[in-house]
Amino acid sequence: xxxxxxxxxxxxxxxxxxxxxxxxDVQRVPGVATAQVAMATPLNVEVLTGLGFAVPxxxxxxxxxxxxxxxxxxxxxQAIAAVDVGLTPTRSAGAAREAEPRRxxxxxxADSPGLVLVSVxxxxxxxxxxxxxxxxxxxMVFSDNVPVAQEVSLKRTAxxxxxxxxxxxxxxxxxxxxxxxxxxxxxxGPVGIVAASGTGCQxxxxxxxxxxxxxxxxxxxxxxxxxxxxxxxxxxxALRRLDADDTVELVLVVSKPPAPEVAARIEEFAATLATPxxxxxxxxxxxxxTEAVERILAGLxxxxxxxxxxxxxxxxxxxxxxGLFVGGTTCQxxxxxxxxxxxxxxxxxDFGDDAYTQGRAHPMIDxxxxxxxxxxxxxxxxxxxxxxxxxxxxxxxxxPAALLAPxxxxxxxxxxxxxxxxxxxxxxxDRQVRVLAEAGAEVHLSxxxxxxxxxxxxxxxx
Amino acid sequence: xxxxxxxVAVGADLLAEAVAGQAVEVERVDWRxxxxxxxxxxxxxxxxxxxxxxxxxxxxxxxxxxxxLVDVAPASELLGLERGQFLHAGPPIxxxxxxxxxxxxxxxxxxxxxLVDDPEDAVRLFESGDGVSLEPCHHRGAVGPMAGVVTPSxxxxxxxxxxxGRRTYCSLNEGLGKVLRYGAYGPxxxxxxxxxxxxxxxxxQTAVRAVRDDTGPVDVTGIxxxxxxxxxxxxxxxxxxxxxxxxxLAPALVSHGDRSQAAEALRFIGGNDHFFLNLAMxxxxxxxxxxxxxxxxxxxxxxxxxxxxxGIQVSGxxxxxxxxxxxxxxGLFLGDFGPDDANPDIGDSAIxxxxxxxxxxxxTAPAIVRFVGGTVPDALATTRRxxxxxxxxxxxxxxxxxxxxxVPTGIDVTRVCRTGxxxxxxxxxxxxxxxxxxxxxxxxxxxxxxxxxxxxxxxALAR
Numbered sequence: 015x016x017x018x019x020x021x022x023x024x025x026x027x028x029x030x031x032x033x034x035x036x037x038x039d040v041q042r043v044p045g046v047a048t049a050q051v052a053m054a055t056p057l058n059v060e061v062l063t064g065l066g067f068a069v070p071x072x073x074x075x076x077x078x079x080x081x082x083x084x085x086x087x088x089x090x091x092q093a094i095a096a097v098d099v100g101l102t103p104t105r106s107a108g109a110a111r112e113a114e115p116r117r118x119x120x121x122x123x124a125d126s127p128g129l130v131l132v133s134v135x136x137x138x139x140x141x142x143x144x145x146x147x148x149x150x151x152x153x154m155v156f157s158d159n160v161p162v163a164q165e166v167s168l169k170r171t172a173x174x175x176x177x178x179x180x181x182x183x184x185x186x187x188x189x190x191x192x193x194x195x196x197x198x199x200x201x202x203g204p205v206g207i208v209a210a211s212g213t214g215c216q217x218x219x220x221x222x223x224x225x226x227x228x229x230x231x232x233x234x235x236x237x238x239x240x241x242x243x244x245x246x247x248x249x250x251x252a253l254r255r256l257d258a259d260d261t262v263e264l265v266l267v268v269s270k271p272p273a274p275e276v277a278a279r280i281e282e283f284a285a286t287l288a289t290p291x292x293x294x295x296x297x298x299x300x301x302x303x304t305e306a307v308e309r310i311l312a313g314l315x316x317x318x319x320x321x322x323x324x325x326x327x328x329x330x331x332x333x334x335x336x337g338l339f340v341g342g343t344t345c346q347x348x349x350x351x352x353x354x355x356x357x358x359x360x361x362x363x364d365f366g367d368d369a370y371t372q373g374r375a376h377p378m379i380d381x382x383x384x385x386x387x388x389x390x391x392x393x394x395x396x397x398x399x400x401x402x403x404x405x406x407x408x409x410x411x412x413x414p415a416a417l418l419a420p421x422x423x424x425x426x427x428x429x430x431x432x433x434x435x436x437x438x439x440x441x442x443x444d445r446q447v448r449v450l451a452e453a454g455a456e457v458h459l460s461x462x463x464x465x466x467x468x469x470x471x472x473x474x475x476x
Numbered sequence: 477x478x479x480x481x482x483x484v485a486v487g488a489d490l491l492a493e494a495v496a497g498q499a500v501e502v503e504r505v506d507w508r509x510x511x512x513x514x515x516x517x518x519x520x521x522x523x524x525x526x527x528x529x530x531x532x533x534x535x536x537x538x539x540x541x542x543x544x545l546v547d548v549a550p551a552s553e554l555l556g557l558e559r560g561q562f563l564h565a566g567p568p569i570x571x572x573x574x575x576x577x578x579x580x581x582x583x584x585x586x587x588x589x590x591l592v593d594d595p596e597d598a599v600r601l602f603e604s605g606d607g608v609s610l611e612p613c614h615h616r617g618a619v620g621p622m623a624g625v626v627t628p629s630x631x632x633x634x635x636x637x638x639x640x641g642r643r644t645y646c647s648l649n650e651g652l653g654k655v656l657r658y659g660a661y662g663p664x665x666x667x668x669x670x671x672x673x674x675x676x677x678x679x680x681q682t683a684v685r686a687v688r689d690d691t692g693p694v695d696v697t698g699i700x701x702x703x704x705x706x707x708x709x710x711x712x713x714x715x716x717x718x719x720x721x722x723x724x725l726a727p728a729l730v731s732h733g734d735r736s737q738a739a740e741a742l743r744f745i746g747g748n749d750h751f752f753l754n755l756a757m758x759x760x761x762x763x764x765x766x767x768x769x770x771x772x773x774x775x776x777x778x779x780x781x782x783x784x785x786x787g788i789q790v791s792g793x794x795x796x797x798x799x800x801x802x803x804x805x806x807g808l809f810l811g812d813f814g815p816d817d818a819n820p821d822i823g824d825s826a827i828x829x830x831x832x833x834x835x836x837x838x839x840t841a842p843a844i845v846r847f848v849g850g851t852v853p854d855a856l857a858t859t860r861r862x863x864x865x866x867x868x869x870x871x872x873x874x875x876x877x878x879x880x881x882x883v884p885t886g887i888d889v890t891r892v893c894r895t896g897x898x899x900x901x902x903x904x905x906x907x908x909x910x911x912x913x914x915x916x917x918x919x920x921x922x923x924x925x926x927x928x929x930x931x932x933x934x935x936a937l938a939r
Binding site for chain 1: 525528
């Protein structure tokens with residue numbers, strides 16, 4: 015018999031990444047069957063309820079829920095102690111004597127400027143980002159769930175002051191070689207990127223890296239920047255910045271197809287620049303990102319390499335493709351490729367979508383939700399092929415292959431994985447690829463190639 | 477593009493860590509969720525295109541003011557206060573909701589003005605409301621410590637911003653213990669007030685006018701600058717300020733007055749370490765009033781308490797008071813008094829914190845940290861923490877021990893709501909029973925809910 019203990023701590027707050035770590039620490043306490051320490055957002059309450067925990071009614075997203083399931087003989091005090099230790103801010107002995115940390119972006123910028131990286135919950139991101147603009151600083155807004163009206167207001171203010179807003183929902187940026195958010199480690203080079211999509215940008219970085227072409231700056235602008243509402247304000251500022259950089263020989267804009275009037279505005283602006291601007295647009299009838307990169311390479315007189323494939327998958331019983339992704343653009347691109355080749359009813363899920371991240375860390379940090387779904391789909395004989403992405407780089411989880419490999423080993427269906435990463439990424443890309451291949455997956459660097467291969471495998475042996 | 481020299485990371489520590497791992501200097505902001513249900517209003521106010529410049533304008537206007545002591549005269553002359561009119565501290569209040577110390581002070585004031593012979597008879601007078609009216613000091617350009625009761629015959633300091641001619645007013649400080657402002661109204665209280673009206677007021681008037689006409693008026697803002705470097709925070713400690721004022725006025729007091737009366741006045745002022753408080757307060761109000769009525773500004777221009785309600789006024793919301801229940805101070809008690817004897821927070825003296833001194837300048841007054849129940853490291857931390865909720869550092873008023881950093885100035889309603897950090901106020905405690913007087917001193921904060929109320933109004937005006 016196990017026993018559940020659910021307590022609510024009002025007024026306590028920690029970010030979802032810190033809470034993930036606390037949950038893992040508590041799960042390691044002997045006698046603890048499972049434990050979740052999370053802010054009581056609707057999504058987290060749903061997850062807790064799904065695990066069988068009874069969350070008291072009336073809890074709000076500002077409350078911290080501590081849910082612990084003990085095995086027989088488990089010691090609750092020990093588990094609670096682990097929660098308390100995990101929630102206590104750690105400070106080095108030296109830091110304890112220093113001044114208290116700053117509490118707002120504005121006060122942190124009061125004495126000296128800096129590039130601001132905002133990843134607070136969406137409802138509060140605008141205010142922190144505005145502090146950056148008020149202090150005359152560029153800002154990257156990693157946070158999602160930011161209302162579009164706030165995005166417009168932020169970017170309009172930035173444009174008036176000649177500042178750059180990357181985001182909201184900007185997962186990736188490389189600024190002068192420094193990666194922000196989920197960014198791949200790159201070598202400096204002649205290509206500048208303006209990206210309205212995080213994983214789209216990462217795919218391009220990975221492919222260029224394999225072809226030996228460096229990138230010094232890749233400026234994210236957020237997925238809505240080229241919509242009619244936002245009007246491409248950040249894209250224009252990013253293009254202006256890259257054009258002013260003498261080391262940039264060619265600029266690539268990676269985006270979903272813009273609203274027509276915005277496309278016209280961008281093209282008009284690009285025509286005024288000294289640096290050539292190429293567009294890689296993701297959508298039906300458009301070339302995929304791999305083709306776009308191949309075109310860029312041709313423009314730079316660089317030979318297009320073979321995109322690597324490691325491991326080999328055999329077709330199974332056939333059926334629709336099930337795509338389970340952590341990257342929004344990798345998901346979308348794969349879906350476009352698959353559906354253009356095979357009219358069957360495939361399913362694609364982007365676990366980085368806002369709906370899965372309210373009060374939860376992004377799946378590149380917290381793989382729990384996708385991992386459950388991978389297990390389910392891999393054991394379902396109706397799955398024609400399982401198509402996954404693994405995104406490496408700064409900020410992403412340290413060893414994603416280790417978590418996925420057991421599920422792939424157990425899979426009853428063919429598994430194709432795109433590993434989006436560069437040679438210099440901290441996770442050791444080649445080792446990640448090897449572990450996945452050894453588990454039975456067929457591993458591609460090109461997401462479009464992986465998607466085409468999944469269609470082939472999903473046709474089955476019959 | 478160049479790599480950033482410094483990254484300020486707010487939110488997930490993991491992302492900060494990933495940047496730090498690339499050998500870039502990273503400052504991590506200790507972000508926490510804002511006060512409950514303020515996110516939407518915070519965003520609306522942050523998006524108000526007027527806010528940034530309005531706040532800069534409010535701060536600049538406030539910091540540009542220097543207060544000079546130009547006159548001393550009765551309230552009837554200065555404010556046109558008539559028989560039966562009473563000023564009091566804090567936001568508006570009637571007799572029915574007035575707390576003990578305010579009632580006691582009003583009763584004493586009524587006796588002082590001859591409306592009643594015995595202060596106890598004033599209760600019926602105020603209950604009936606016949607021929608008496610109550611009005612906040614702040615509504616007449618004045619401030620009053622504790623109960624803050626001003627009657628027509630009371631003499632007041634007049635402070636002027638010489639550049640604009642704007643003026644503010646404050647009564648003369650009676651000293652500590654059984655005094656009207658703490659709600660005492662016994663014979664010795666009234667006797668002292670009569671002496672202040674008959675002797676001290678006229679003497680000070682002569683001296684202040686003589687100094688004004690001979691060498692220029694006393695620069696009160698300048699004395700504040702100096703006293704903050706001499707261990708005063710100008711709310712609960714005014715010793716250095718009082719002595720500097722004496723230094724400036726003593727020659728004129730002696731040369732223009734009757735010798736024995738002058739000696740009595742000098743002894744009274746010198747024996748009352750808080751005498752300067754009644755100059756520090758109107759000097760702060762004079763500065764803050766310059767920051768009033770700037771559309772879009774989120775700067776607090778007054779914090780005041782009447783012993784029942786704590787109220788704030790904000791630059792961008794005009795004369796509206798945002799109020800909540802005044803809190804009990806946490807601190808030390810005189811003699812046998814204890815927490816049960818204390819009235820909730822009272823007085824206009826929180827104008828000093830509003831201007832960046834008092835509790836905000838705790839770091840500069842280590843001598844009194846134990847008096848209000850703290851330690852020196854607490855004091856340093858308090859002043860630094862107030863920097864989180866303020867718009868600027870005052871270049872004139874600096875704290876030597878913090879490497880001459882300016883005191884944190886200009887409380888920003890949005891920053892209070894974002895951080896949940898409440899302004900720290902040093903205060904005296906009045907007995908809750910009318911007539912008791914002072915029972916202690918300590919630290920207090922405003923009720924948290926008044927800041928979201930003010931924020932909601934700012935947001936409504938921004939839409």
